[in-house]
Amino acid sequence: MAREYSRTNRFGEVVMRELALMLQREISDPRIGMVTVSHVDVTADLKYAKVYVTRFNGFESEQDVQECLQGLNSASGYLRRGLAGRVKLRSIPELQFVYDKSLENGFRMDELIAKANKPRQEDD
Structure with a gap:
């Protein structure tokens, strides 16, 4: 039976914390901007890590996303x-x-919920 909190999960959290600090303090590439690390998936053999990033101010287009990922890579x-x-x-x-x-999906869902609740608020 696998442990609930495995070594890969612990190592992923350490990598996430350290990468977030390094991106905030040490990387000055203008393509990247204000990026934060939201999650890190590490393989069982600890050879590869998939780092999920998001940007605080969002992206205007898909091209901005690709430029940011190129800067990070x-x-x-x-x-x-x-x-x-x-x-x-x-x-x-x-x-x-x-x-x-x-x-972004969370913000979009919040907007949809607010839009759905708006007619109810006007009736009250």
Whole structure:
């Protein structure tokens, strides 16, 4: 039976915390902007990490998303070296950045709920 809180989950949280700090303080690429790490999935062998990112101010187009991901992927070597200095592990996973749309979906759902409740508020 698998443990509820495995090593990969703990390591994913450490990577998430350290990457968020590095992106905030050390990366100055204008393509990236104000990016935050929302989740990190690490494979069982700790060789690959899928890093889900979102941007605070959102994106205007799909092209902005691609530029941001290109900036993050170009900085992935620097980020891996930074992780190697901060995390004591024999090998640091290869980082793959993916845009997380859950924040945008949440905002869209809030707008839809507000729009659905608006006629009720006007009746009262």
